[in-house]
Amino acid sequence: MNNFFTTLTFLFITYFNFSQSYESKIDSIVSQQYNANDPGIAILVAKDGKAIYKKALGKSNLELNTPLEINSVFQIGSITKQFTAISILMLVEQGKLNIEDKIGKYIPEYAEVGKDITIHHLLNHTSGIKNKTLLSEKNYTSRMDRSPKELITYFKDEPLEFIPGEKFKYSNAGYILLGQIIETISKQSYGQFIQENIFDKIGMTSSYYGNMKHIIPNRTTGYIVEQNDFINADYMSLSLAYSAGALLSTTEDLLKWQNALLSNTLLKESSIKQAMTPTLLNTGKRIPYGYAFRFSRLENSPVIAHTGSTKGFTSIALFLPKENIYITALTNCNCKNVNNVAKQVAELFVTSPDTNKVSAIIKTTKQERKPIAVPAEILNNYTGTYEVKPNVNLTVGLDNTNQLYLLAPGQTKKVELFAETQNHFFVKIVDAEITFNKNEMNKVISLTMNQSGRKIIAKKN
Known part of the structure; x- marks a missing residue:
């Protein structure tokens, strides 16, 4: 259990460190040509269809002194x-x-x-x-x-x-x-x-x-x-x-x-x-x-x-x-x-x-593995904390766009969960899957997490 948890956390950290390490390099390239006070640039970089870098630098309108934003047209x-x-x-x-x-x-x-x-x-x-x-x-x-x-x-x-x-x-x-x-x-x-x-x-x-x-x-x-x-x-x-x-x-x-x-x-x-x-x-x-x-x-x-x-x-x-x-x-x-x-x-x-x-660590989303929409009332049943071991919990949450996510202990970055069925989810950024388990009363009691052939069951608090 400890080895699995350590591996999963390492993979999450590796993914986010990947994004952050390139962030400073891209910042440096962009800032050589553009600055905050001149007309500028909006730039986005995506890996496997998902944005890993998006920023805007410079002015949208010099006379009004308005900055460019990532949603500037x-x-x-x-x-x-x-x-x-x-x-x-x-x-x-x-x-x-x-x-x-x-x-x-x-x-x-x-x-x-x-x-x-x-x-x-x-x-x-x-x-x-x-x-x-x-x-x-x-x-x-x-x-x-x-x-x-x-x-x-x-x-x-x-x-x-x-x-x-x-x-x-x-x-x-x-x-x-x-x-x-x-x-x-x-x-x-x-x-x-x-x-x-x-x-x-x-x-x-x-x-x-x-x-x-x-x-x-x-x-x-x-x-x-x-x-x-x-x-x-x-x-x-x-x-x-x-x-x-x-x-x-x-x-x-x-x-x-x-x-x-x-x-x-x-x-x-x-x-x-x-x-x-x-x-x-x-x-x-x-x-x-x-x-x-x-x-x-x-x-x-x-x-x-x-x-x-x-x-x-x-x-x-x-x-x-x-x-x-x-x-x-x-x-x-x-x-x-x-x-x-x-x-x-x-x-x-x-x-x-x-x-x-x-690239070997980040899971590439296959075209045939397309997420389905799950009603918010069902997703809400999965939110809460799940005990991996005493005093160590995974958090499952739902943001304001009805996107289910997982938060590992000690981490601040949310990992999005994508539904294949109403209770089975996959992660795009690592090779991990999560199934929410219910009892005979249809109440969520635990989650089962599979990653690279290893399995862990975490009981819902």
Whole structure:
């Protein structure tokens, strides 16, 4: 019994020390570029789908002297393209379009010039459509709201730069066309489609299709540097960015997005794999871009990422599949290198000799092991103290979000318990399971804890 209890406590402490040791290292990386008095950064790091680091540093609004918070809302720029690509694949799964459909089928303006361009070509930037959009215009043009049709009119007469599928060349124009296709098929605006089919479905309650006129809680102000001083970024109607870059979000909501992708909440596994697979050109050459996912490497670890930029904002979302680490960083000034910050943070997990040891200790949650919801009145029956040995008790509690947790003696960190049945729970961060035992009167009398093949029964006080 003593050995089991010592082992369990050691594992809990190891997990939390893992988080704390990286906390100071990440703090140091972030503070080299950002400080509390300038426009700043919100950054989140997750391991196995669970945040192990999330902080904000700097000002949300310099004039009001308001600090950034972890729930601050940023323009995420071209990370929007991931939402557009996944929306297209959702429509594919619904049987409403085919990835090999010619775009002229849905956009009359491209019936001729787009006769050889497929939706696949738009998704991976191999269409040959010139990256000429109103986003690049200066002066007062960028201040005017534009409809998707008006955006397309601006570039529809441009000749193709190359034969579709022959080359890779990044094109916002291509993703504007994808937004129009989503609207044509769904009979909804792009913003409505994203809201109903993604944001609402996975609980992204602090994410929005961008509108400069609407009141958005916790919206940050964007800045640039001019003559070594911060100034307000030029006003730009987000209607110009449309399906290529108009979304706003938070680091926590982007983690929900990442988890939804990996758990196949929005799409089948085969569709996600299609989006996250490098593209083949007509020649057979492979390019490091899928459907709004860019591929690279850090050391021996694959990286799947995308960046974003609008006037006054930069962003990055980076995933290390080998380590199951997700990093997202959002800033309200496009004057500093947020991509380098995210890369340095990623390198902590790629190059650290401790990573593999910790990964062996931390239990990775399997996709098939999904927690179920248990009514609060049942969970309340499990709360209380359980005697491991005389004068040594485990505490089971329930927080205000109806999350059951375990607190080990001498510890201040709560360990969340996730239900597989109404009385059997598992722990995500260590290989441990807990069953609550009842007597013939349906009263909870003890708990049985299993960890790595060892078992202990603790009587309820």
